[in-house]
Amino acid sequence: MHKGRLEAFSDGVIAILITIMVLELHAPRDANAASLKPLLPVFLSYLLSFIFIGIYWNNHHHMLQAVTRVNGAALWANLHLLFWLSLVPFVTSWMGPSHFAAAPVAAYGVVLLLAAIAYAILARVLIRHHGKDSTLARALGSDLKGNISLVLYLAAVGLAFVRPWMACAIYVIVALIWLIPDRRIERAMQEKPSAAGSARV
Amino acid sequence: MHKGRLEAFSDGVIAILITIMVLELHAPRDANAASLKPLLPVFLSYLLSFIFIGIYWNNHHHMLQAVTRVNGAALWANLHLLFWLSLVPFVTSWMGPSHFAAAPVAAYGVVLLLAAIAYAILARVLIRHHGKDSTLARALGSDLKGNISLVLYLAAVGLAFVRPWMACAIYVIVALIWLIPDRRIERAMQEKPSAAGSARV
Amino acid sequence: MHKGRLEAFSDGVIAILITIMVLELHAPRDANAASLKPLLPVFLSYLLSFIFIGIYWNNHHHMLQAVTRVNGAALWANLHLLFWLSLVPFVTSWMGPSHFAAAPVAAYGVVLLLAAIAYAILARVLIRHHGKDSTLARALGSDLKGNISLVLYLAAVGLAFVRPWMACAIYVIVALIWLIPDRRIERAMQEKPSAAGSARV
Amino acid sequence: MHKGRLEAFSDGVIAILITIMVLELHAPRDANAASLKPLLPVFLSYLLSFIFIGIYWNNHHHMLQAVTRVNGAALWANLHLLFWLSLVPFVTSWMGPSHFAAAPVAAYGVVLLLAAIAYAILARVLIRHHGKDSTLARALGSDLKGNISLVLYLAAVGLAFVRPWMACAIYVIVALIWLIPDRRIERAMQEKPSAAGSARV
Numbered sequence: 063m064h065k066g067r068l069e070a071f072s073d074g075v076i077a078i079l080i081t082i083m084v085l086e087l088h089a090p091r092d093a094n095a096a097s098l099k100p101l102l103p104v105f106l107s108y109l110l111s112f113i114f115i116g117i118y119w120n121n122h123h124h125m126l127q128a129v130t131r132v133n134g135a136a137l138w139a140n141l142h143l144l145f146w147l148s149l150v151p152f153v154t155s156w157m158g159p160s161h162f163a164a165a166p167v168a169a170y171g172v173v174l175l176l177a178a179i180a181y182a183i184l185a186r187v188l189i190r191h192h193g194k195d196s197t198l199a200r201a202l203g204s205d206l207k208g209n210i211s212l213v214l215y216l217a218a219v220g221l222a223f224v225r226p227w228m229a230c231a232i233y234v235i236v237a238l239i240w241l242i243p244d245r246r247i248e249r250a251m252q253e254k255p256s257a258a259g260s261a262r263v
Numbered sequence: 264m265h266k267g268r269l270e271a272f273s274d275g276v277i278a279i280l281i282t283i284m285v286l287e288l289h290a291p292r293d294a295n296a297a298s299l300k301p302l303l304p305v306f307l308s309y310l311l312s313f314i315f316i317g318i319y320w321n322n323h324h325h326m327l328q329a330v331t332r333v334n335g336a337a338l339w340a341n342l343h344l345l346f347w348l349s350l351v352p353f354v355t356s357w358m359g360p361s362h363f364a365a366a367p368v369a370a371y372g373v374v375l376l377l378a379a380i381a382y383a384i385l386a387r388v389l390i391r392h393h394g395k396d397s398t399l400a401r402a403l404g405s406d407l408k409g410n411i412s413l414v415l416y417l418a419a420v421g422l423a424f425v426r427p428w429m430a431c432a433i434y435v436i437v438a439l440i441w442l443i444p445d446r447r448i449e450r451a452m453q454e455k456p457s458a459a460g461s462a463r464v
Numbered sequence: 465m466h467k468g469r470l471e472a473f474s475d476g477v478i479a480i481l482i483t484i485m486v487l488e489l490h491a492p493r494d495a496n497a498a499s500l501k502p503l504l505p506v507f508l509s510y511l512l513s514f515i516f517i518g519i520y521w522n523n524h525h526h527m528l529q530a531v532t533r534v535n536g537a538a539l540w541a542n543l544h545l546l547f548w549l550s551l552v553p554f555v556t557s558w559m560g561p562s563h564f565a566a567a568p569v570a571a572y573g574v575v576l577l578l579a580a581i582a583y584a585i586l587a588r589v590l591i592r593h594h595g596k597d598s599t600l601a602r603a604l605g606s607d608l609k610g611n612i613s614l615v616l617y618l619a620a621v622g623l624a625f626v627r628p629w630m631a632c633a634i635y636v637i638v639a640l641i642w643l644i645p646d647r648r649i650e651r652a653m654q655e656k657p658s659a660a661g662s663a664r665v
Numbered sequence: 666m667h668k669g670r671l672e673a674f675s676d677g678v679i680a681i682l683i684t685i686m687v688l689e690l691h692a693p694r695d696a697n698a699a700s701l702k703p704l705l706p707v708f709l710s711y712l713l714s715f716i717f718i719g720i721y722w723n724n725h726h727h728m729l730q731a732v733t734r735v736n737g738a739a740l741w742a743n744l745h746l747l748f749w750l751s752l753v754p755f756v757t758s759w760m761g762p763s764h765f766a767a768a769p770v771a772a773y774g775v776v777l778l779l780a781a782i783a784y785a786i787l788a789r790v791l792i793r794h795h796g797k798d799s800t801l802a803r804a805l806g807s808d809l810k811g812n813i814s815l816v817l818y819l820a821a822v823g824l825a826f827v828r829p830w831m832a833c834a835i836y837v838i839v840a841l842i843w844l845i846p847d848r849r850i851e852r853a854m855q856e857k858p859s860a861a862g863s864a865r866v
Contacts, residue, residue: 067274123740137324141321276479279479339643342514472673473722571701
């Protein structure tokens, strides 16, 4: 089976998800600059979700790059990932207008956590299909970043009920982990185990 | 005629359909976890429709894989299928908030039934274009699953007016038929007729 | 310049246009079959527009098939076409709920007319770029169907203010012209002039 | 890394952005032609934004044409551009209904300015990746048009608070700069420096 349509369909869904979130940014009724102020939390949650979905697209792009063929299990594992990502606009539009209250911030973390688990499942399904010695398996490596993200999401979901802003800070940290170090840090961290795990971003 | 744009256009429409349904999941006004509870039926109908549209994309993907060329009739048969699929978000957003009442549950089944008929027509148009001995014809085979689905949809539409939950149970069963057995069961069931019909999922 | 991205972008826009129209089909509040009845005009205008946009995608697909390269003028002529098509959801959502009143029905015709003119301009730009003896020029030919459509749209816009239903009947006729005869009728009609003009559908 | 998915994803996002703006064109409740009149400013702001996003797609298309490979930095620079473009529907739906009031008109200019800066960053990232002597670098040249646009946007944002219509006039001028002269004027203007900078449109 060719991977072309899997990529095209995923691109379509992710492009729509990243775009329809902006529909939640309703134009203010008043025409003065001050009326933008109440939109700030909505804007910030949009920005955060834009970055997270961008990271997923980026990682998805890279993972599929190393893939040579897909099977039925991979199609469903991919749809499973897209399902959780499709809930990101929902939790985003709950979290922003609530001014980052406890329950919406926790729900945001739960959806990110489930999407991350779905991504890990997809990676595993693809690796099983390609073999443990495939380029794909070596490219994904031990997936240190992915595992750290899972732990951080779990922590954030718990913390959300105590100090929501700390959960939000963790989401920002996870985003930065994926955005900034782009190989260099990881390479340094994993010099020994085989330089693997660094190609995922 | 190349099949590339037919696939690209179908991917686009299906990606939009599977995604815009989430717009019906309106974020609750209150910021507590309890306010998610009334969303449960909306969420469940979204989940069901996500799986059904995912199955269609999956099957469409596989059918087109075996296709080498398309003609005008195939383009229109495909648009006909997309039309009925485009009504899935409508019946989904009727069924969920109605808490699975009789009429919406029946309407849901009618749309699924018409989409399934449209899919069968598309398959027939493509087979006529490729010949009865083509890979495509052999891959689709006698289409046992497709025919069982049609009968189940019909039963569900009737049952919806008596016991809506039984119609819903049937929708879940149809989804499972397409999701789970993925060849193995079918292969066992059709060992004799030529192992055909099994490649559709 | 490659035509690939022009096709991909057009497919994306057309796929979105054909799909977002269904968002106007708001689920009824009541959960009985009778509550679907007031939706009938909305549904009919959706169906008509779905077919028209389907025809445009179909024709666009065929025209681009014969195209080997695109220039800047073609990109803009294509965007011009997409602009008028993007207004179809707007006039559709005006026409249906108005129960096919005069002004909305006329506006619908104006948008279809401008889209048809934009299509003719795009065809001309592509032909100028490929030469009068190109496959494309021969495939599009004298474009009898296109010209008949323009005249019918004009008539419908005028008639809409007298008898809206007659304008609607004309829209249905135009759709049938493009849907049904698919070569055979046209071939018969144009046997002499060179068999051209028939490949557009 | 292949540029295919970057193009496909960008096409998807841009196609959605250019299309969802039409959702702001709400059909009037009344069914007479006069009820279209209040929609005029909404329509004009839609038209302007459609053209701007069309220009971006056009330029993006051309720039990527000359690109042979993309790296992680380019993926993020591209997402950064898409982020600012994703805010165009928001400022459009603020500007139109406000009848081109000061603050919304200025906000429109700010978003266009940031998108233009993001485009310049993307160009720089791609040039750095391809080398200063690459086809891409020569094709983009000194980017006279891009720099003029930046200055004009800045002027418009300031002017918006004094005379909003003058800011709007500047937006129209910027659009015309990109739409009309398409090489000829620019070639004349830059005959000496190497004929570069003209290929961007």
